[in-house]
Amino acid sequence: MERAKVRLYVDHALGEGQTVPLARDQAHYLFGVMRMGVGDAVALFNGRAGEWRAEVVEAGKRAGTLECVGQSAPQMDPPDLWLAFAPIKKARTDFIVEKATEMGARRILPVQTDFTNSERVRIDRLQAHCVEAAEQCGGTFVPEVAEPVKLGTLLSGWPEGRQLMFCDEALAGGPAALPTRSDAPWAILIGPEGGFSEAERARLRGMDQAHPVALGPRVLRADTAAVAALTLWQDRLGDWS
């Protein structure tokens, strides 16, 4: 059976024989841009039910319908890992969100720190980037992008059992103090380009759940640090081993 050339995220139930109506932009993409027609195969996922092979049963300019034929991959959820980061310039924030999806984070939290140049963050745009990244990387899960929150507020309501790997450029050259096993839920916190403030650093270090981690001897940009931290975590504690 030929592999579907297009993967689409749909916010719709999927299952044997299930028909799925297409949104206007999806119909335009499949039939206008990709020149697909009735009978062509598309891979669908909804973030909950794995990947399904579907076929086009109706194709119009502004609408269309697919029908699920069979499941082509099981649902695969990433480990219970959050990525919290201070938004930076637009392109680099987009990049962090894309990479967090590929690398397998479950939830993405934009946080405002003392030294964040508080860029306006459009959650709907970031969420759309997650969907696109999941479509591209073959994933069946789409992380949720949370509403932006102040770091202090986030830490005040921090869930008791959730461990926190915080990456601070002030630690450059120090050891990566991550445990090698943990069944707890986790979060990664990436500092802003200007680093954490002293008050933030003191507060983080005072938390029982906090694990300060150095990312090598060179200072990394926030977007590089996000991918590097996700790699270390997945390699030691996540689903890479």
Add this chain to the structure above:
Amino acid sequence: MERAKVRLYVDHALGEGQTVPLARDQAHYLFGVMRMGVGDAVALFNGRAGEWRAEVVEAGKRAGTLECVGQSAPQMDPPDLWLAFAPIKKARTDFIVEKATEMGARRILPVQTDFTNSERVRIDRLQAHCVEAAEQCGGTFVPEVAEPVKLGTLLSGWPEGRQLMFCDEALAGGPAALPTRSDAPWAILIGPEGGFSEAERARLRGMDQAHPVALGPRVLRADTAAVAALTLWQDRLGDWS
């Protein structure tokens, strides 16, 4: 002593009392854009002599002169690690080069594989990206970007002692088979978006120096794979521990 707000790479000798003429674009940046003047401090590095604190002694619109006052950081070379990758879309190739500099690669090699959409690669532009990344990340070393080469040619002349970590999306979900110690020089090879061809894969697997490595269960884009592979290598074999 106040920390210099600007770091500049210069292709010039650095040392106590050494004067350094500025190129036209550097003079424009310092005096036009950053509004600096005589007596202001600049951090200089040339990729060989560490970082030097310098002061502006002449400031003009199109030229200027700095004088080295004292060394502010020792030279720090990254481990003997090459990053070879198949160039992809422009923005993502730029990104890989930037990240390789931050993450500490010594040499960057664009390679053409069987499935590379052979994008034209402008070495001078990529080299300029390395310089900019080194200026930003506080590094004192600038990796060299090599002329593009076919993968087959590269492998035919492969240095006998250099180990090769090759990252192949076909391995997704498998183990990361990296040794935990090695004094040898290394290279990382990132496959193109379409993966390696069967012939390439067979050839790589037949090399004594080759270590196939999986980067988790999700398919990563080439730029993500580059940062993830550099992280794994630096963490296990490089200067992160």
